[in-house]
Amino acid sequence: MPGNKPNHKPVSKPARQLLFSEALQHKRLTPTKINPQTSPPLNESTTMPDKDQSTTMDRILQEITTVSRRIEGMDASITSLTLETKSMRSDIAGFQSRVTGLEQRMGSLETQINTSQVREQDFIYLRSKLTDMEDRSRRDNIRILGIPENEEGSDMQTFLTSTLPKMISLDFDPPLEFQRAHRMGPKRSDNSSRPRPIIACLLRHNQTRQILQVARNHGPFRIDQHEIRITADYSKETNERRKAFLALRPRLRKLEMKYGLFDPARMWVTKNGVSKDFYNPTN
Secondary structure (H helix, E strand, C coil): CCCCCCCCCCCCHHHHHHHHHHHHHHHHHCCCCCCCCCCCCCCHHHHCCCHHHHHHHHHHHHHHHHHHHHHHHHHHHHHHHHHHHHHHHHHHHHHHHHHHHHHHHHHHHHHHHHHHHHHHHHHHHHHHHHHHHHHHHCCCEEEEECCCCCCCCCCHHHHHHHHHHHHHCCCCCCCCCEEEEEECCCCCCCCCCCCCCEEEEECCHHHHHHHHHHHHHHCCEEECCEEEEEEECCCHHHHHHHHHHHCCHHHHHHCCCEEEEECCCEEEEEECCEEEEECCCCC
């Protein structure tokens, strides 16, 4: 009827999909027309690379070349450092071998030093024993200082046998007897102001002790205005130790310390009621 709306049937979903695919295929197959007025003309700028891009590529190549050269230089430096390291290692190995040799020598020297120290201790011990033996062999000796030269005449033992008891005012029973008696050193002139000392070895040890005791308590003595001293006869080492001990007496007196020097070379010192013996002056 006129005026009524057309009666359209609805299109199903599969039909719509088929129509859509046919339209899309038709569009792909239809060639595109080119409008010469609206399309830009083909020229050299659209077909060849840009100059800026070429310049950029040149710069990149230059930088790559520079980096390559630097790497080559670093390789050379590394090679040089490797060689120097090898040289240093060889030098260190040489130093280590030298140090090892020095350590071995030091060990040998230490062994020698220890051996020498032991030998030195043995030498000191043996020397002290020899000094002690020498002092013991001189126990019967007395040393007489101050008797003028030629006063004894031709017989020293006879002179001492008659002169010594009178000089020290001591009677001996039995009479004095000497094993030997003589002056020490080369003969001096008659007018010498310092006569040579006399060494006399007595036959009996107890008489030696008596003479030394009297000389210690009552000496010095006199003969014709000559001062005479009598002392024990010691070895050279013992005499040096005794002199060193005697040099300490002024200092000990200043410190108000009691002291005493005993045979052969032993100093006794007392301080604050405590006594101690010293056998070496350096102590």
